[in-house]
Amino acid sequence: MTIAKYILVITCFIVVSSPLAVLAKETKDLSTEDIYENRMALYVKTEAITNVPWYYLAAVDTFERGLRRSQKDRPNEDGFIAIYFSEEEWSGVTNPNRQDTNPISIQFFDGVGLDGNGDGKADRQDDEDVLYTFAHYLEGYGVTESDFKIALWERYNRVQSVNIPFGHAKVYQQFDTLDLDDHSFPMPLHHNYSYKNTWGDRRGWGGRRIHEGTDIFANYNVPILATAYGIVEIKGWNKFGGWRIGIRDLNNVYHYYAHLSGFEKEIEKGKVVAPGDVIGYCGSSGYGKPGTQGKFPPHLHYGMYRDNGYTEWSFDPYPSLKSWEKESRRNR
Template identity: 60%
Template sequence: MIFFCFLGIEEVKAKELNQEEIYQQRMNLYKKTEALTSIPWYYLAAVDQFERSIRDVRDDLPDPPAIIGYYLPPEQWAGPLNPNPQDTNPITIELFSGVGKDGNGDGKIEQTNEEDLLYTLAHFLRSYGVDDQSFRLALWDYYKRDQTVRSIMTNAKIYRTFGKVDLREKAFPLPKGYNYTYKNTWGDRRGWGGRRIHEGTDIFAGYGTPVRAIAYGVVELKGWNKYGGWRVGIRDVNNTYHYYAHLNGFSKDLKIGDVVKPGDVIGSVGSSGYGPPGTSGKFPPHLHFGMYKDNGIREWSFDPFPHLKIWERY
């Protein structure tokens, strides 16, 4: 009776954690694992956040728990030939070539234990080294997908720059005080350059209206596209790609690889596109804002309009 009551209390406590406490617990675990293994906390956070982001949007993976999102299949954790996929015995897990490790010294290797999970991840990364080049190589050997490597390296760069994991802050793409209008046009037909759908929301505003980054992220793309004109692409820690198109120009010194935060000005509203570099004026000035989600296998567009309505209130 006492045992089951205790479990119930622990479940309630876990459910009662607010978002700030969850972020604090994550950071505490990252820092503790860093102290044990010398793997920088932002590498651990980068992989963990990527795993959390893909588990949120995939049906073939279990939903992530509150604190740590890193996931390994049971057959990999306990060993491919282990008759007990839920095995917690370090001796038999090693015997069957399982990758799970005991991170808290309790003599058990538990896939649901956050310290064991992070220690297992750190043990793998440490076999390659503790610098960016070694980290990138480890990611490639593990995921074997260029975009996944780029996404995780983006996470690491953002976490290292800002020194925190609570990066929920957002900003509307246009500053307060400027006149603008927009409606939900995602999925509408587009004819120029062939039949295609509109993968974004058009925010109409005057020439030169500042365009801002909506989230913490890294500039992944900058330049000309015959459809989008002068455009910028920024990826955030949720593995969401933000696409800003038809710009009048870019902010001074903005370049690929730059780290940005919500509210940073990245360019201005224009009417560029629908032709070779420099083409402008074929439509009223507006910002085309698109959002794309990557699930570790493929990337697709989704409707940004509901998000814009929320960010507009900030």
Template identity: 60%
Template structure:
């Protein structure tokens, strides 16, 4: 009898492992478009349960996906949802078993983890549980946009996090879909004359010793400059180094910097939502002096990329991205 019992346990273990592996394989086999669809379904399901608008959940999830990609101390998300809880946060700081998925035990030890799919478990590895836990927290502050922002600030304690998530949410709400992150455009129309090389990291001397944090795309005066991604205009105006410049934050939290413009596109303003290929300004030679300074160098677009990791931002080489976007756009034409 004891042997039979052990055999049954062994069989059940094998079945459980098999089902788990099939689930993981199924997750891996999903196309990118299917992943977007399933994420959107999860956001809308949690909106129905918690009344927190789906686009806020999508915005926070996109923000955290960008954070995971920018930091080495966080692994890639196991499932579709990237919102992060540490084991101590989830199970409770004094919980002797940080892998516990028992909602009652988690609650006793002050953990935040909740059961979001009704299976009696609060698993940090389950997308519905994680998203429900996050949405439930935001819902405590209210369900309208202003109260959700308050909840986000209480959660992240960082103004920039709230601003970025707000931008993401606005974009998702406007377009009604989330499969926007992979769409890009080259910053100048391909039919115009332009040239560029990898100049990231080169020395610059004006205004003190510094490195070149971008790629220079040389083109004629008044060549249109286009948004490369969906994003929010975060900055517009004059800088003594960059002249007339625009800063746009995209859905991966990346900041796109366009400098040395001759002018801005009419009606472009801070807070605007832009789409890939939308004209935001025109090539010039502004900068290296007080407002209005022009002509200290040949006309070109300085294009820079800055990654946000949840604490700070740093520049990285935009040249590979530019080559990729240019190649893909040429293939479509």
């Protein structure tokens, strides 16, 4: 369903009681398509009420869904929306009732919780109340890109936690859908290439360290493809990785493509990409000053790094590569 159709449907429910108010808390039995449809309906309804763009709401919701998956002290969401408010934040720090759902007493104790669906309750477990409360927070800063960044900074107080959801918003805005789960193997399958699991192997150049990725060996100038929907976070020279590109996907994962011989023309920092887009070409750059080539056979170093809202760490990309290779062969 397009955004225009969502807006037409949702505006019918702004004044009257909406079916969205009785969305099931249990989503495990729903298809991915149904989950996206319900989630988008919530975003668009909230946009119609607050004028906060749906893709801002989707971006933060997606970012915080990733935080819930990577932070042990945050439970997974029960409903469609993953934006998190603590009990104290929602009800008010001095509120003796941590489960308070009365909007009046919550406001008295300076809690943030609001009634988003007109049922007289401000319920921290209600998707509409949570999303409306967060949209109201964003609305207080304004709806420009600069306003959005300021609001993110005030919420997270971390540069990367501003940049990541801001990038998510750009991706959602460009593709106008939530269904962005496809992936691609990072090289065209008709080229000759080989790889094995090299994550964690020792590396000696530049000091003792472990290999934080998988090496895919191929000929010079074999096209390198984006593996996921995302935004180019960095492009340029690194003394270890040579000519490299970093792309952030919608799971808060940073994809690192190193040792390139060069970049595709239109690839720049801030560029939104889709799986299969050519971003550069296989090479042997790195291990020295800018322009150093040929200290090892041509290959792609592919790394994956997860962000949890506090820090970032590498994890083994080999299982993902095998899965995407199989998926790409099946889709040929």
